[in-house]
Amino acid sequence: MSLPPDLINELQKQFTGDIRLDLASRVLYSTDASIYQIEPLGVLIPRVQDDLHSVVELAAKYKVPVLPRGSGSSLGGQAIGKALILDCSRWLDNIIEIDPESHTATVEPGVILSALNRASAKYGLMFGPDPASAERASGTMQLAHIRFCTACLPII
Ligand SMILES: Cc1cc2nc3c(=O)[nH]c(=O)nc-3n(C[C@H](O)[C@H](O)[C@H](O)COP(=O)(O)OP(=O)(O)OC[C@H]3O[C@@H](n4cnc5c(N)ncnc54)[C@H](O)[C@@H]3O)c2cc1C
Numbered sequence: 361m362s363l364p365p366d367l368i369n370e371l372q373k374q375f376t377g378d379i380r381l382d383l384a385s386r387v388l389y390s391t392d393a394s395i396y397q398i399e400p401l402g403v404l405i406p407r408v409q410d411d412l413h414s415v416v417e418l419a420a421k422y423k424v425p426v427l428p429r430g431s432g433s434s435l436g437g438q439a440i441g442k443a444l445i446l447d448c449s450r451w452l453d454n455i456i457e458i459d460p461e462s463h464t465a466t467v468e469p470g471v472i473l474s475a476l477n478r479a480s481a482k483y484g485l486m487f488g489p490d491p492a493s494a495e496r497a498s499g500t501m502q503l504a505h506i507r508f509c510t511a512c513l514p515i516i
Contacts, residue, residue, distance in 0.1 A: 361442060363401050367422040374414040377407035377451065389429070389445045396437035400427070400445045407451045409468070415446055430470060430498030449498055455479050473497045 363381070371379055380386075380403040390399045401424065406412050419426045425443035432439045432449075439445075448470035455476060456466040460483035467476060473494040477486045491497055 361401065361424075363424065363444070364422050367418055367424060370418050371404070371414070374418070375404065375406070375411050377411045378403075378405040380405070389432075389447070390440060392429075392432040392434045392437060392439035394435050394437040394440070396440060398437075398440045398442060400441065400443055401425075403445045403447060405447045405450050409452070412446070412448075412452075412469075415444065419444060428469065431472070431493075431496045433493045433496050453498070458483065458485075460485060470498050 368379075368381070385403045386399050386401075389403045390397050404411075404415055406415065415426060418424075425441070426446055427439070427441045427443035428446045428448060429439045430449055448468070450470070452468040453470035453472060453475075454468045455471055456468065458465045458480055463485060465476060465480065465487075473487060473491070477494070480486050
């Protein structure tokens with residue numbers, strides 16, 4: 361499967377982040393922390409949240425698979441595939457709001473878990489799961505391990 365030229369044209373008009381379709385970038389994103397290697401169709405690095413909307417809409421229109429990626433520290437090959445890789449770790453790593461009253465944090469998908477925990481610590485809160493990869497693992501970790509407890513943050 362290759363990317364339809366019309367999809368690339370539309371991406372170049374709408375997407376404000378980096379569009380990397382060259383071989384070097386595809387090889388770079390063909391691995392994660394697992395033993396597997398799969399070359400993706402291309403790599404997109406969104407700069408703003410609207411870029412995420414554009415990619416999902418265009419990918420659906422052209423029936424091309426999309427694979428979001430955080431820090432790529434997955435051990436089972438979850439962050440690689442024959443898809444358009446959406447690397448959220450570069451620009452979309454902000455903490456938007458922490459509400460200590462509702463124990464809720466609103467974050468961008470690439471937020472690093474340890475950064476979220478440092479920001480939450482001033483309210484006496486932390487995100488429940490405490491993986492060894494916390495200095496690298498991103499919002500993905502939060503998506504994958506949502507937990508609720510009295511001292512923990514549910515993430516939206
Ligand atoms: C040294 C080391 C130690 C580790 N220790 C632990 C540990 O103690 N406990 C533990 O549970 N795991 C551990 N892991 C595994 C890994 O760190 C976790 O699985 C972590 O959650 C992966 O986060 P990531 O940001 O790297 O995700 P990625 O590897 O980038 O992605 C993981 C999956 O989430 C999907 N995804 C990414 N972003 C989004 C998004 N925005 N929306 C929807 N889906 C998305 C991806 O498509 C992929 O399927 C460790 C890994 C390493 C290398």
